[in-house]
Amino acid sequence: MLASLFQNISPIDQSIKASHILVILPKLEKFPKKSDITGEEPLKKLLLRREMQLTDLSDTPVSANLEKGELCAWVMLDTSKPVFDQQTCMRKALKLLLSENPSEIHINVYGTTQQRRDFSELALYATWVNGAALPVRKNKPVRKPLDKIYLYGYKDDGNFTLQRALAEGNLLARGLTALPANELTPKTYRQQIKKLAENEGWKYQEYNLNKLKEIGAGAFVAVAQGSDSEDAVIVHLQHHCKQHTQNKNVAIVGKGICFDTGGHNLKPARHMQGMHEDMNGSAVALGILLAATRAEIPISIDCWLAIAENHISPRAYKQNDIISALSGLSIEIVHTDAEGRMVLADTLTLANKLKPDLIIDFATLTGSMKTALGSRYSGIFSNRDDLSQKALSAGKRSGERVCLFPMDADYEESLESNVADIKQCEIGGEFDHILAACFLRRFVNDTPWLHMDLSASSHKDGLGAVDSEITGFGVSWAVEFLRTV
DSSP: OOOEEEEESSOOOTTSOOSEEEEEEEOOSSOOSSOOOTTHHHHHHHHHHTTOOGGGGGTSOEEEEOTTSOEEEEEEEOTTSOHHHHHHHHHHHHHHHHTTOOSEEEEEEOSSHHHHHHHHHHHHHHHHHHHSOOOOOOSSOSOOOOOEEEEESBOOTTTTHHHHHHHHHHHHHHHHHHSOTTTSOHHHHHHHHHHHHHHHTOEEEEEEHHHHHHHTOHHHHHHHTTSSSOOOEEEEEEEEOTTOOSOOEEEEEEEEEEEEOOTTSOOOHHHHTTGGGGGHHHHHHHHHHHHHHHTTOSSEEEEEEEEEEEOOSTTSOOTTOEEEOTTSOEEEOOOTTOHHHHHHHHHHHHHHHTOOSEEEEEEOOOHHHHHHHTTSSEEEEESOHHHHHHHHHHHHHHSOOEEEOOOOGGGGGGGOOSSSSEESOOSSOTTHHHHHHHHHHTTTTTSOEEEEEOTTSBOTTOBTTBOSSBOOTTHHHHHHHHTTO
């Protein structure tokens, strides 16, 4: 549940009782002669004591108590800087206030009409995504959710629908990803999705394990068969926007491995830690669908979620097995911990059968992508140059930055098999993120396609506008991308 928003075109005044205030300033070299900046005198004294210039607020927000005991934070947004930098600065400013678990925050924006609009949009998105609490199972939770946001200095007739939708999508993705694996099993996950579909008016369809065996989805089944309970499933959700005036149909595909042991190629403990988050790609896909629905993005979306677990058992698939995928390709198994590309292979094939104009898949797919990029960017691949450029631009505009990787034909040599149509991977993982993309490309044929390897799904101390380690990366990027497709 997001905090309620109250708007006022006038700036905040002293008659308003406010315990926590955020003041957002445009780029200023010095204080104006006739200034109405909230808390100006305490701010001047604070800057003097810390030997800071006013412009330093664009890198380092500060806070102090005002005369009546209110905690006030000041931040300066330099719109010449990248969106990511502006988001980071806003997150730091909000953290100064949210660390006290307030029930409400009062936001006061300054500048031109355009600046106040831009500042309001950024501030509200960041406040909504950070004001809500992620699931924890402590008797006394550290965080309490924010109840109310008061905005002064700008009023939006649309009530910031897009920013609210982005926040709701991001929080859905992060909230699902945070759930422990004993709570979010394939069975309980599909139950949650079905309930969400009913609430949002999405058409719901599922391919259970028996159905997948029947149609020959051997790549998905190979991974799912290692689990005790046969609750693995491919979920298909359909959304048709009421405002849909184009013929664009986009398929969004997400990897939903609720826990990944590595299978027979068992992960060591330090690499198995956090593997309840290996379903993040599916959570991001769901978050995108929710955000696009509530923002009424004028496209039709088919959302495909590959939900399973990768366990070790007598029935689990093994190295050197040869599996027949739904597409008809035979796959030589090289490493059972490369299960993500297996479940995605058949899911991409199903998505492609409906002949979408574009397929985008999201997955926490490879450790080598995090080795290549760290966790500040996510990596992308595409079979279309124009899509690659649009994806990079959407990353800059959304603040969720992406890096383009190559996928040239000669990389395919590493996936040549002597006993099957294709190898699943190589035994060494130095450039596995590239080989994984090359593998997946085989299952989309010539359909325009983007693949995002979510190396930025978690980042210590937060990333961009988001203050939690789980970032929800991909939701804002995708909505920004889809708005220009």
